[in-house]
Amino acid sequence: MNMIIQKLLQKSFGALPKALLVSASLLTMPLTAQASGGADLDHVEIDLSDTESLKNGAKVFMDYCLSCHSAKYMRFKRMADDLGMTDEEVLENLVYSDAKIHDTMEIAMPEADAALWFGAAPPDLSVVSRSRGADWLYTYLRSFYVDKSRPMGVNNLVFKDVGMPHVLWKLQGMQHIEESKTNMAYGKEKIEHKLVADGTGSMSTEEYDKTVSDLVNFLVYVGEPIRSYRESLGLYVLGFLLILLVLTIKLKKEYWKDVH
Numbered sequence: 001m002n003m004i005i006q007k008l009l010q011k012s013f014g015a016l017p018k019a020l021l022v023s024a025s026l027l028t029m030p031l032t033a034q035a036s037g038g039a040d041l042d043h044v045e046i047d048l049s050d051t052e053s054l055k056n057g058a059k060v061f062m063d064y065c066l067s068c069h070s071a072k073y074m075r076f077k078r079m080a081d082d083l084g085m086t087d088e089e090v091l092e093n094l095v096y097s098d099a100k101i102h103d104t105m106e107i108a109m110p111e112a113d114a115a116l117w118f119g120a121a122p123p124d125l126s127v128v129s130r131s132r133g134a135d136w137l138y139t140y141l142r143s144f145y146v147d148k149s150r151p152m153g154v155n156n157l158v159f160k161d162v163g164m165p166h167v168l169w170k171l172q173g174m175q176h177i178e179e180s181k182t183n184m185a186y187g188k189e190k191i192e193h194k195l196v197a198d199g200t201g202s203m204s205t206e207e208y209d210k211t212v213s214d215l216v217n218f219l220v221y222v223g224e225p226i227r228s229y230r231e232s233l234g235l236y237v238l239g240f241l242l243i244l245l246v247l248t249i250k251l252k253k254e255y256w257k258d259v260h
């Protein structure tokens, strides 16, 4: 895409300074590009109509994340309605604090304490799917590895020196980092990092990946609870405009019938 635009610009402006072309291509860079610490991001399919996946993601979030991270723009009640759960189901299965159904997803831990314990306060996760993007989250939650030099004993491939412990280690097990060097042309070396699971997790790699994709699906939903509604409404609007177009064409023909 950038290449095409650059070529077009080159064609139409010939000898314009290169700086202009560079800035033009910077402008056309995807806005969602994220710093990933040099690692490639794995892609995850998001399906907000998959209620089972969202419910599973919600459960993982409540079990493993809400102790440290809030999602304070989200109410339990809203989630219950959107995911087709009754208030009782949510309160019984998903709420561990004394929160009420109309409360937002807050945590009890004071921010200052958290910052002291982890070196950084766990940020609110309401809109993290929008700031980081789904692929980044999916990769992040699968990229913790053992690093004895860190306070929590782990590091992360896409978030260097992260303050968060690997909270899902019981499911995934621990991973070790392996470095591989490939000799390239001109005596250069290409260094790649691979994570290898130690097999102590309760889940297989496929199960773990599915669980994390459900969790990310849920985080994307939390980032914009109205999205499925907005998208289905968009389809209705387009359908309506299409019908209107047909009617307008027919009306035009009717008006012009006598003129021709």
Ligand code: HEC
Residues within 6 Å of the ligand: 060, 061, 064, 065, 066, 067, 068, 069, 118, 119, 120, 121, 122, 123, 125, 128, 131, 132, 137, 140, 141, 161, 162, 163, 164, 165, 167, 168, 215
């Ligand atoms: C024990 C507390 C704790 C738990 C539990 C926890 N986190 Fe974290 N998390 C942190 C801390 C602390 C940071 C800040 C790390 C830093 O800035 O170095 C963080 C950072 C993050 C970030 C990066 C945010 C950003 O944009 O910088 C994401 C995403 C995240 N956590 C997701 C999760 C998810 C999903 C779960 C549940 C599976 C979870 N966390 C469970 C402590 C926790």
